[in-house]
Amino acid sequence: MAAFSSRAAKSLNGGAACRATDRNGNFLEQGREFEGVSSVAPRSVEFLKSTVSHGSNFVRDNVGSIDVIVGPMFAGKTTALLQRVRKEVDAGRKASLVKSDKDNRYAVSAVVSHDGIQMPCVAVPNLAKFRERVGEEAYKQIEVIGIDEAQFFDDLLEFCQSAADVDHKTIIVAGLDGDFLRRRFGFVLDLIPLADSVTKLHARCELCNQPAPFTFRKTVDTETEVIGGVDVYMPDATWDSLRLTIETTYSTVS
Numbered sequence: 001m002a003a004f005s006s007r008a009a010k011s012l013n014g015g016a017a018c019r020a021t022d023r024n025g026n027f028l029e030q031g032r033e034f035e036g037v038s039s040v041a042p043r044s045v046e047f048l049k050s051t052v053s054h055g056s057n058f059v060r061d062n063v064g065s066i067d068v069i070v071g072p073m074f075a076g077k078t079t080a081l082l083q084r085v086r087k088e089v090d091a092g093r094k095a096s097l098v099k100s101d102k103d104n105r106y107a108v109s110a111v112v113s114h115d116g117i118q119m120p121c122v123a124v125p126n127l128a129k130f131r132e133r134v135g136e137e138a139y140k141q142i143e144v145i146g147i148d149e150a151q152f153f154d155d156l157l158e159f160c161q162s163a164a165d166v167d168h169k170t171i172i173v174a175g176l177d178g179d180f181l182r183r184r185f186g187f188v189l190d191l192i193p194l195a196d197s198v199t200k201l202h203a204r205c206e207l208c209n210q211p212a213p214f215t216f217r218k219t220v221d222t223e224t225e226v227i228g229g230v231d232v233y234m235p236d237a238t239w240d241s242l243r244l245t246i247e248t249t250y251s252t253v254s
């Protein structure tokens, strides 16, 4: 069914509700399908023309956005997040960083990459607390919010949706898509249908030097959340080494 997201609709119509049109600009009946690629509505074309190419992203005026950066540990998610936030600040936008207070390996009030690059942040148990902590007035002024360790936030979805769609902020999210058993981790994957862009980064496998999309846990801990760095984890290129660990760890399971 032809449909526009509320954000796209706002961008087309200056905030008013928007209906899809056919190739002649006539409003479509609800439930009528687009016939194919060639039947792109003129107003959709206008919308596409009104977007501004910005690297690999499209940046729209006066609407919020959600960009998601995922990958295993050591893939450069935090580095990419910090670079993106720095770019926004350099462009004159007011930005703020937030991370989960569960992970304070390198610093309590800074987002720090494995290479030591860092920027100050607010560390909170959930994202509602971020808003509370910075205060409503300051929150209103913030245009860009960078979220690190997103897998640890239970209210990730509600916060991002509201901040982007209602408050029109630019949200950049970095987090693990999967845990050490390649299971979905927290609510990061649930953001994908809401996201303007999704980037999966790879680390470098320490065993075979190939691009590594997964994270290998070197200890026998079985709970999902175990805070750690190179002492506990390493990037993993193949499911084979993970399978080996599982067989060793869960050897009681036949």
Ligand SMILES: Nc1ncnc2c1ncn2[C@@H]1O[C@H](COP(=O)(O)OP(=O)(O)O)[C@@H](O)[C@H]1O
Pocket (backbone or CB within 6 Å): 071, 072, 073, 074, 075, 076, 077, 078, 079, 080, 112, 113, 114, 115, 203, 204, 205, 206, 235
């Ligand atoms: N096996 C590895 N593969 C890739 N990068 C690694 C590895 N081990 C350490 N690093 C370092 O980690 C950096 C990425 O750190 P960071 O941005 O904090 O990653 P992430 O947030 O994805 O865990 C790389 O630039 C690299 O210097």
Ligand SMILES: Cc1cn([C@H]2C[C@H](O)[C@@H](COP(=O)(O)O)O2)c(=O)[nH]c1=O
Pocket (backbone or CB within 6 Å): 072, 073, 074, 077, 078, 103, 149, 175, 176, 178, 179, 180, 181, 215, 224, 225, 226, 227, 228, 229, 233
């Ligand atoms: C795979 C995996 C990771 N964690 C923890 C370990 C670290 O504290 C963070 C990830 O940090 P990074 O910035 O991505 O390097 O998450 C976990 O708790 N459970 C896991 O399965």
